Amino acid sequence: MKSLFCLIFGLLSCYAQAQKFTIDGSIKDNATGETLIGATIFNPKTLQGTTTNTYGFYSFTQSRDLVYLRVSYVGYGPVSLKFFLSRDTTINIGLVYESTLKEIVIEGKAEDRIQESTRMGTIDVPLQQIKSLPAFLGEVDVLKVLQLLPGVQSGSEGSSGLYVRGGGPEQNLILLDGVPVYNASHLFGFFSVFNADAINRVELIKGGFPARYGGRLSSVIDINMKEGDVNKFRGEGSIGVVASRLTLEGPIIKGKTSYIVSGRRTYIDAIASPLIRIASDGDERAGYYFYDLNAKINHHINNKNRIYLSAYSGNDKAFAKSEYDNEGSDNNSKYEEALRLGWGNITTALRWNSIITNKLFSNVTATYSRYRFLVNAQSKETTTSPDTTISEFYHSEYSSGIRDFALKADLDYVPNPNHFIRFGGQLIDHRFTPGVLSYKSTDAQDTTVGAQVTHAKEFFVYAEDDFMVSPRLKINAGIHASGFVVESRFYKSLQPRVSGRFLITPDISVKGSYARMTQYIHLLSNAGIGLPTDLWVPATSKVRPEHSYLASLGAAYNYKNAYEFSVEGYYKEMEGLIEYREGADYLNVESDWQTKIETGKGNSYGAEFFMQKKTGRISGWIGYTLSWTYRKFENLNEGRRFPYRYDRRHDIKVAAVYEWRPNREFSMTWVFGSGSAVTLPKSLYAAASENPSPNSRTGNYEYYGDRNSFRMRAYHRLDVSYTTTKKTKWGERSWSIGAYNVYSRQNPFFIDITGGGGRKPKFVQYSLFPIIPSIAYRFKF
Structure with a gap:
């Protein structure tokens, strides 16, 4: 017993x-x-x-x-x-938030370190660093900060477009509270649509894609809005050179329901329009402005359920109007012309979070997203004589856009510390309007020409597990299965994703990843600075989807829990890429866009080096990218491979924030990039044939040779900012003084050829921005 x-x-x-x-x-x-x-x-x-x-x-x-x-x-x-x-x-x-968090040394194994994660090519930029870095014209810009990371190209001077690992802007999945944003640019690409005061978190994924993301080839930019202070009313804002913004947040029901509202507007129109009117003696008026409005409501139903309703609306509006009188001896004529240009986004998300069990969490989201571009032109001539009055008019309107309704369910299941399982799916209803022109005049009835509206259904399901094989080996493996139904055609894709890390020592790990991606929508682009004339079009029965294969291998090192180092090599293949044929563009609406494109493929490979310090009085990062990017189309460049427009061999980014006193902060960024590839004539010659017609400026015929066979000069620029902050009785105020392009580098924007009239032809470089100072007043209460 x-x-x-x-x-x-x-x-x-x-x-x-x-x-x-x-x-x-x-x-x-x-x-x-x-x-x-x-x-x-x-x-x-x-x-x-x-x-x-x-x-x-x-x-x-x-x-x-x-x-x-x-x-x-x-x-x-x-x-x-x-x-x-x-x-x-x-x-x-x-x-508890600490504005300057000192480095923490932990005995034994430390948590949340770069070498521990299985994910590759993922960078989470602290929001405070985003707000502290120098801002173009004083406007804090999330996407411009992401351009400072390795593997990310900025495109043209001042542009907020992102070219990630050889991909184009359309290959970036930009999510705002889980809703795709199709055009993320204001002012023809110089500002992004995201107001930093309304943002909680920004994450960039450019490799090792988890299975829960899909629909794009190059990157995921996941942006989450703030939820609003559930305890007290507060606000913040700024007054800058070109725009002002204001954010208000607080409780509706204290401790249970909160809201946040954030708005931003430029006043370029208020400054420029009166000057234009004075210069034209009152005959001409013109202006431009953009605005953004974010709003969100967050409600705690109980300890296990929450609902959120968030929305974003933003628009760019430009206008020009002129009136002229022509008085004659027999009659008088009056001419009126007006042009309006506008484009913008609307996104909405209704989300329900539920803790089903203490190991299972669900998130169900219904979303709406719409992007629209509109040009309205009209003219009118009225002729008055002693006997009669004759009026003639012409009115045209060009529109394009894309609209989505979607329903998505995501579930997180954590059975034990060695597994983190995610699974779910989404259904999207697309409507594409690639470009429709309607017009009428004195001599013509209402007429509409252009591409037909196309409807399509896209769906996907996924499952992934981030699991520990052993203390040294951790793997994230998953599968993303998607489909696309359009014009009675069904495309399907099975996309395996796997990434892992192996700890060599507690501070050093090697990592590897492989991902296949499929994209069912295309962007027909006329230029590289995010012009609103770019057209979103679907895969069709004639145009197939885009596919990519991305493999990465690298290493990560954490030094004393203060510095993170990583090196990553990658190779990417892309197919199903589209471009306009030579001489084609969006204006020729009489022909279908599918007849104006070429389909091809591309590849990109290189290595990225990154060192980051997130905390302490001095924080920031240094990044370097060595890369090659090419395109190949059967009917372009005689079928030979050519460098991509934004292929840059060397790319260096430095960003630093120094808080030398609790209320004094200095920040700087410096960028260097090898010259972009451009197509220029290799020779000029006189010929007897009538076609092609000679260049009107030089009087000669031009021979171009291979596409993008020339390089612009290298690009480099230094930006600085100094911010002083002071506590007040009502809150906090700060002044930020900065300068863009401090040493006024004449960076190339484009190159043209001049000559003619007996002058020797030559290439001339045109630059956009010299040194530009800025000042901004910011406040919190």
Whole structure:
């Protein structure tokens, strides 16, 4: 009996030790209640941990025992917990923001380090760094900061377009609260549509794509809006050289329901329009402005359910109007002309978060997205004579756009610390309007020409698991299956995704990844600076989808928990790319766009080096990219491979923020890029034939040779900013003084050929921006 008692006692002890319980909850900003995405929960005793998902939820299973937990997030003071775990427990934790977080040295294994993650090509830029870096004309711009990262090209001078690892702007999936934004540019590409004051988090994924993302080839830019302060009313804003913005947030029901509203508008029209009118003696009026408006409501139904409603609306509007009188001896004529140009986005998301169990979390989202471009032109001539009055008019309107309705379900399942499983799916209803021209005049009835509206259905399902094979080996593997139905044609694609890391030492790891991506929509682009005339078109029965294959291999190193180093090599193949044929563009609406394109393929390969410091009085990063990017089309360049327009051999980015006093901050960025590829004539000659017609400026015929066979001069630029901040009775105010292109480098914007009239032809480089100073007043209350 004594032996039996000892055996039973031993078995019960083993059972008690083997019992596992789950700790779940959310991590938030202690002051505002704002969700902290990607916060780390780590047990230094068991060397196990997890992170919060996109909605701040975490689940962590441990054995029945005394548990030590450390909770941390960049820019916030860490929190340590110690308690005995004897049952499933819910712990909601609030972290305190620290403007300058000193480096923390942790004995043993540290958490949330670059070498621990399985993901490659993923960079999470702290929002405070985004706001602290120099801003063009004082306007903080999320996309311009992302251009400072390795593997990301900026395109033309001042443009907010992104060219990631050899891809075009249409190959970037830009999400705002989970809703795709199809045109992310204002002012012909010089500003992005994202107001930094309304943003909670920005993440760039350019390789090692998780299975939950799809529909694009080159990158994912995942942007989450703030949820609004659930505890108190607050606001912030700024007054700059070209625009002002204001953000208000606060509780509707304290501790339960919150809101945030953020708006921005330029006043270029208010400055330029009166000057134009004075210069034309009142005969001409013209102007331009853009605006953005973000809004979001967040409601806690109970501890397990929350709903969100978010919306964004932004528009660019340009106009010109002129009136002239022509008085004659017999009659008088009056001419009136008007042109209006506008483009913009609307996005809306209704989201329901639910904690189904302490290990299973669901997110269901219904979304709406619309992008539209519109040109309206009209003219009128009225002739008055003693006997009669004759009026003639002409009116035309050109429009294009894309509209989406979508429903998506995502589920996160965390059975134990060694597995993080995600699965779900989405259904999208597309409507494409590639370009429609309608016109009428005195002599013509209403007439409409152009491409037909096309409807399409896109769907996908996915499953992925981020799992620990051993303490050294961790893998993220998944599958993304998608389909596209258009014009009675059904395209389908099975896209495997896998990435992993192997720890060589606790501070050094090697990583590898492979991803296949499929894109069912195309962008027909006339220029590289994000002009609104670019047309979104679908894969059709004649035009196939785009596909890519991306493989990456690299290494990551964490030095004393203060500096992160990474090197990553990649190779990408792309097929199904489209471009306009020689001489074709969007204006010829009488012919179908499918008859005006060429289909081809491309590849890109290179290496990226990145060093980042996220905390401390000095923070920032240094990045270097060595890359090659090519395109090949059967009927372009005689079928020979040619460099992509934004192929740059060398690309260097430096960004730094130095807080030399608690209320004094200096920041700078410096960029260098090899010259972009351009097509220029290789020779000029006189010929007897009538076609092609000679260049009117030089009087000669031009021979171009291979496409993009010339290079512009190298591009480099230094931007600086100095910010002083002061606490006031009502809150905080700051002045920011900066300069774009400090040493006034004459960087190439485009190259033209001049000559003729007896002068020797020559190439002339045109630059856009010299040194541009800026000043901005910012405030918080």
